[in-house]
Amino acid sequence: MTPDEPLDLDLDKLVRDGVLTRDDARALQHSQQSDTDGAMRLEALPSGENKDAVKEDATKHKRHWVRTTRLCNQRCTFCLDSMNQDGTMIDFESLKAYILLGKRMGRERLILSGGEASVHPKFIELIRYGRQVGYEWIQTITNGMMFSYTKFAKACADAGLNEATVSMHGHTAQIHDKLTGTPGAFVTGIKGMQNLMATGKVVVNIDVVLNKQNYKVLPEVLDFYYNMGIREFDLLHIIPFGRGFDEHRHSLFFDLNDAVPYFRRAFQLANRPGVYLWTNRLPVMYLEGFERLIQDPHKLLSEFDGGRHNFEGWLRKGMKPDCHGERCDYCFLDGPCRQTMFPFREQLEAGTLAEVRIDAQHVWQGTEARAKFEAQKPERVWLAARTAQDALGAMDHLPFAGSKLAIELDPGADPAPLAVRAIERYVVHTIDDAQRYLATVPAAATIEVRLTQELATWLLAQPDLPAERLVATLQDHAYMSESQAIDPSPAVLAQLAHKGVRLKNVPRCVAGAPVEPGEHLTLDAKMLDGAGALDLDRYVASFIGHEYAAKSLRCGRCAEFEHCRGAHINYLRSHGFAILTPLDEDGRPLADAASFEHLTEQLKAQAALRSKRDQQRLHGLHKPVATQEP
Ligand code: SF4
Numbered sequence: 096m097t098p099d100e101p102l103d104l105d106l107d108k109l110v111r112d113g114v115l116t117r118d119d120a121r122a123l124q125h126s127q128q129s130d131t132d133g134a135m136r137l138e139a140l141p142s143g144e145n146k147d148a149v150k151e152d153a154t155k156h157k158r159h160w161v162r163t164t165r166l167c168n169q170r171c172t173f174c175l176d177s178m179n180q181d182g183t184m185i186d187f188e189s190l191k192a193y194i195l196l197g198k199r200m201g202r203e204r205l206i207l208s209g210g211e212a213s214v215h216p217k218f219i220e221l222i223r224y225g226r227q228v229g230y231e232w233i234q235t236i237t238n239g240m241m242f243s244y245t246k247f248a249k250a251c252a253d254a255g256l257n258e259a260t261v262s263m264h265g266h267t268a269q270i271h272d273k274l275t276g277t278p279g280a281f282v283t284g285i286k287g288m289q290n291l292m293a294t295g296k297v298v299v300n301i302d303v304v305l306n307k308q309n310y311k312v313l314p315e316v317l318d319f320y321y322n323m324g325i326r327e328f329d330l331l332h333i334i335p336f337g338r339g340f341d342e343h344r345h346s347l348f349f350d351l352n353d354a355v356p357y358f359r360r361a362f363q364l365a366n367r368p369g370v371y372l373w374t375n376r377l378p379v380m381y382l383e384g385f386e387r388l389i390q391d392p393h394k395l396l397s398e399f400d401g402g403r404h405n406f407e408g409w410l411r412k413g414m415k416p417d418c419h420g421e422r423c424d425y426c427f428l429d430g431p432c433r434q435t436m437f438p439f440r441e442q443l444e445a446g447t448l449a450e451v452r453i454d455a456q457h458v459w460q461g462t463e464a465r466a467k468f469e470a471q472k473p474e475r476v477w478l479a480a481r482t483a484q485d486a487l488g489a490m491d492h493l494p495f496a497g498s499k500l501a502i503e504l505d506p507g508a509d510p511a512p513l514a515v516r517a518i519e520r521y522v523v524h525t526i527d528d529a530q531r532y533l534a535t536v537p538a539a540a541t542i543e544v545r546l547t548q549e550l551a552t553w554l555l556a557q558p559d560l561p562a563e564r565l566v567a568t569l570q571d572h573a574y575m576s577e578s579q580a581i582d583p584s585p586a587v588l589a590q591l592a593h594k595g596v597r598l599k600n601v602p603r604c605v606a607g608a609p610v611e612p613g614e615h616l617t618l619d620a621k622m623l624d625g626a627g628a629l630d631l632d633r634y635v636a637s638f639i640g641h642e643y644a645a646k647s648l649r650c651g652r653c654a655e656f657e658h659c660r661g662a663h664i665n666y667l668r669s670h671g672f673a674i675l676t677p678l679d680e681d682g683r684p685l686a687d688a689a690s691f692e693h694l695t696e697q698l699k700a701q702a703a704l705r706s707k708r709d710q711q712r713l714h715g716l717h718k719p720v721a722t723q724e725p
């Protein structure tokens with residue numbers, strides 16, 4: 096197949112032929128929605144560059160993953176893919192078609208994976224073909240063993256391989272061979288890395304699966320590979336799928352609380368010039384002090400893509416995912432999945448969502464979507480409109496009698512015509528609008544200011560601010576760079592609260608005063624598909640942008656703990672967990688608020704609370720749904 100040949104691919108056939116899994120095919124159909132531009136490469140950057148910007152850009156690369164085999168020459172105890180491995184190879188022509196498909200879709204980076212990708216008999220030809228069709232960067236994920244053959248490593252480099260991510264889980268044969276279930280894996284893996292590095296053409300980095308067998312030596316593991324010349328490390332937290340959970344749960348899963356001191360020593364490596372450390376699926380509260388290592392929230396898009404049929408089964412039909420059950424307690428997706436997506440759908444179906452949002456210009460996907468939206472009995476309706484006239488027109492068709500109404504007009508629009516209606520609050524985004532609304536809208540209405548640094552400064556400079564009429568909301572942002580560019584600092588937020596302005600979406604400990612909680616499980620009409628179900632991609636995007644909050648491990652002792660969702664992840668990535676200070680019953684910071692002592696007790700308390708809430712939710716409020724255990 097030549098790069099110019101017309102490509103008329105039938106994704107269903109690719110699935111039947113074994114080129115793609117069903118999930119891969121679905122992910123492919125949807126992946127363009129999560130791809131954005133960006134071409135900066137880690138390996139091209141000098142040390143000393145802004146690592147945050149580099150990492151954020153790296154998450155935007157357009158990647159095309161191609162599975163070449165369903166077999167492996169190792170038998171890792173933690174393997175996630177064990178259920179998919181049947182000892183087969185994907186045929187060469189199918190692989191070429193899939194590689195070409197990715198290029199036609201505009202993907203820049205080709206990633207050859209498996210099983211073990213390099214045992215495919217046409218592996219070198221696949222690299223060459225990827226180069227021929229025009230990929231900018233060709234990477235493989237590998238255990239490194241095949242590259243211990245010097246000629247093979249050189250041939251791969253000459254064919255155009257740019258990067259090899261080698262899975263190495265220990266710094267000794269004793270640890271690595273045991274974890275990989277393969278005597279000799281350590282020695283051959285190291286030899287493979289050395290051969291690839293010796294070509295001078297291939298960037299070599301490593302993946303480490305964090306587990307009970309290696310977490311105590313993680314600092315030594317990273318040092319070992321750093322001394323070999325490795326500068327990029329991806330630390331993957333063990334997750335409850337595949338062989339690792341089914342067969343080796345007790346020897347692999349560990350209490351993250353025990354690992355904190357070892358992790359903190361290991362993470363220091365990230366401070367060295369030119370070193371890039373990534374974490375993968377590691378619960379964020381364990382990264383206090385190392386917030387820049389928190390995984391970009393957009394990774395959730397691909398995580399949900401990977402299990403699309405499972406999650407859509409829940410959203411569309413109320414069928415719990417195959418994996419639901421005892422795995423959930425160990426699962427990195429628990430927050431967006433069980434803790435948020437499950438109750439979101441349950442409340443949507445029951446018509447009990449407390450807040451809904453709609454744009455006056457909204458075009459319904461279908462009558463079922465409209466019916467589902469209008470079946471809610473919200474406490475508050477958010478209506479966005481370009482002008483007051485548009486808002487008035489839309490209000491006549493809103494069915495929510497008795498709900499509070501919040502209006503958000505385009506910047507610069509005149510709100511005066513709305514004075515005849517009972518409106519609970521107005522949302523403003525600019526200084527000009529804040530001034531105008533304060534002067535024109537009825538005094539009974541609240542003015543909700545969506546904070547920016549400029550707006551916060553302006554509010555603080557007003558000598559006669561009618562603070563009782565205002566709510567100042569800390570905005571959520573999908574990207575950390577947006578938070579850094581726009582959001583006021585914690586100190587400024589505290590000054591606003593001190594001036595009497597009620598803050599929203601800010602933890603009480605940051606405000607130093609009572610606060611209004613941020614929005615949670617707000618149904619935007621845009622999130623509904625034609626059948627009236629939550630659209631998975633829009634749900635995940637909404638979670639990243641608005642729901643992804645976190646607290647410190649230290650929060651377990653805070654009197655606000657049960658009611659507080661913490662702060663949005665990107666605000667914490669920008670300012671650190673240290674801004675959170677546990678409070679006593681009177682709202683005063685605890686004397687030892689910064690202390691990590693008694694952490695184990697705190698975590699147990701948090702787990703018990705969460706478990707209690709889950710049980711109430713799953714067995715009390717809602718009918719149990721039959722689970723489908725694997
Ligand atoms: S159902 Fe449970 S195990 Fe499956 S993705 Fe959701 S939280 Fe994880």
Ligand code: SF4
Pocket residue numbers: 602603604605646647649650653654655656659660661662675676677678
């Ligand atoms: S629970 Fe945590 S984030 Fe919330 S107020 Fe207390 S210390 Fe702050």
